Amino acid sequence: MAGNPVPVPVPAADVKILCIDDLRIEASEKLPVGARDFYNSGSTDQITIAENTTAYAKYRVRPRVLVDVSKADTSTTCFGRKVSFPLGVSPAGLQAMAHPEGELATARACARRGINMAISSFANYTIREIRGSGLGVAPIKHAIQMYTLKDRGLELKIIREAEAQGCTAIFLTADSPVLGVRYNEWRNDFRTPDGLGFPILGWDSERIRKQSHDDSFMTFNDDAHNWARDIPWLRSVTKMEIWIKGVLTAEDTLKAIEMGCDGIIVSNHGGRQLDGVPATIDALPECVEAAAGRIRIHVDGGIRSGTDMFKALALGAEYVWVGRPAIWGLAYAGERGVELMLEIFYNEFKRCMQLTGCNSVKDITKSCLGVVRPDGPLARL
Numbered sequence: 590m591a592g593n594p595v596p597v598p599v600p601a602a603d604v605k606i607l608c609i610d611d612l613r614i615e616a617s618e619k620l621p622v623g624a625r626d627f628y629n630s631g632s633t634d635q636i637t638i639a640e641n642t643t644a645y646a647k648y649r650v651r652p653r654v655l656v657d658v659s660k661a662d663t664s665t666t667c668f669g670r671k672v673s674f675p676l677g678v679s680p681a682g683l684q685a686m687a688h689p690e691g692e693l694a695t696a697r698a699c700a701r702r703g704i705n706m707a708i709s710s711f712a713n714y715t716i717r718e719i720r721g722s723g724l725g726v727a728p729i730k731h732a733i734q735m736y737t738l739k740d741r742g743l744e745l746k747i748i749r750e751a752e753a754q755g756c757t758a759i760f761l762t763a764d765s766p767v768l769g770v771r772y773n774e775w776r777n778d779f780r781t782p783d784g785l786g787f788p789i790l791g792w793d794s795e796r797i798r799k800q801s802h803d804d805s806f807m808t809f810n811d812d813a814h815n816w817a818r819d820i821p822w823l824r825s826v827t828k829m830e831i832w833i834k835g836v837l838t839a840e841d842t843l844k845a846i847e848m849g850c851d852g853i854i855v856s857n858h859g860g861r862q863l864d865g866v867p868a869t870i871d872a873l874p875e876c877v878e879a880a881a882g883r884i885r886i887h888v889d890g891g892i893r894s895g896t897d898m899f900k901a902l903a904l905g906a907e908y909v910w911v912g913r914p915a916i917w918g919l920a921y922a923g924e925r926g927v928e929l930m931l932e933i934f935y936n937e938f939k940r941c942m943q944l945t946g947c948n949s950v951k952d953i954t955k956s957c958l959g960v961v962r963p964d965g966p967l968a969r970l
């Protein structure tokens with residue numbers, strides 16, 4: 590299914606959605622306050638969430654002109670599958686709060702647009718339902734996102750189910766021994782809406798509603814997680830790829846290499862964990878440098894345009910992921926909204942490649958970027 594996807598038919602009412610920010614605004618107006626704030630907020634002072642997006646602005650693109658870009662090809666590979674362009678949907682829990690079809694709709698939209706998806710262990714549908722939904726459309730690959738659980742039996746059960754359903758990779762979320770400080774949830778007394786469960790974890794609606802998000806998270810999540818205990822154990826129980834999600838430093842990049850992980854996702858959980866950590870685009874270069882090509886590097890956080898994607902690739906990421914844009918697509922128009930979101934990214938990314946003279950994803954290198962310094966000319970990277 591990879592290749593240049595056909596445009597999503599856009600009804601007249603969608604003409605107002607021209608970019609991801611339009612989608613954010615429309616979705617935010619449609620969502621109830623508690624859900625909107627849960628999805629859109631970061632932690633504490635909202636510094637990292639804001640910087641995730643604004644940090645992209647300091648980079649400038651250095652275009653090469655008079656290049657024949659009539660056959661520019663945006664495709665690449667992810668998890669051994671040819672994908673139409675280097676973007677995937679990050680694991681985000683509770684998608685059925687944005688639209689009743691939740692992760693099922695996201696999976697279909699990703700499959701239709703020829704890209705892969707990660708399934709949150711806090712999804713509102715089972716791995717089987719989500720995989721099945723995507724596979725009904727195209728041979729989509731899925732990663733299963735996991736936390737380190739206190740209940741090893743449950744952790745193993747999820748791994749076996751992910752394997753049985755054909756998931757390719759585990760995204761082990763490493764940035765969340767405890768949840769970040771999320772004032773919005775406390776102010777709004779945020780509860781999962783009635784009727785929504787976390788079936789991958791075996792939790793029904795009634796059980797979840799009894800507790801705050803914070804309390805329920807700590808009921809099962811193990812804050813004693815660590816490299817030495819958890820990575821060799823994961824390796825010993827599964828052949829799925831192991832990716833560490835939430836790396837922000839050279840030190841942890843080296844650790845992931847030492848532990849034989851398959852990849853890292855440079856991520857700060859969309860600014861929802863520790864506020865004050867760097868924007869992911871600012872952490873990426875030190876991770877890329879430390880890796881020196883020895884481990885695959887993906888990135889997520891604050892990516893809102895095709896040009897942001899281009900900049901992340903130029904700085905050394907192989908592939909990028911987006912979280913909130915998929916939620917906004919769902920809230921706006923379910924499956925069609927997620928497809929519209931993916932189409933916007935695809936069109937912007939392709940146009941950015943063509944306007945910079947890049948004919949393939951491999952052409953996007955450090956030399957394509959410069960950085961603006963106060964009172965100086967553009968500095969080469």
Ligand SMILES: Cc1cc2nc3c(=O)[nH]c(=O)nc-3n(C[C@H](O)[C@H](O)[C@H](O)COP(=O)(O)O)c2cc1C
Nearest residue numbers: 628679680681682709762858859890891911912913
């Ligand atoms: C509503 C919401 C729920 C999320 N749930 C999870 C989760 O269950 N597991 C996880 O590893 N990351 C989770 N994340 C973080 C995303 O995987 C991703 O790192 C982040 O959203 C990327 O930033 P962006 O939203 O700015 O694109 C969640 C993010 C949001 C916004």
Ligand SMILES: O=C(O)C(=O)c1ccccc1
Nearest residue numbers: 681682683711806858861
């Ligand atoms: O909110 C999050 O960022 C997150 O990781 C999560 C955790 C539990 C349920 C839903 C989302």
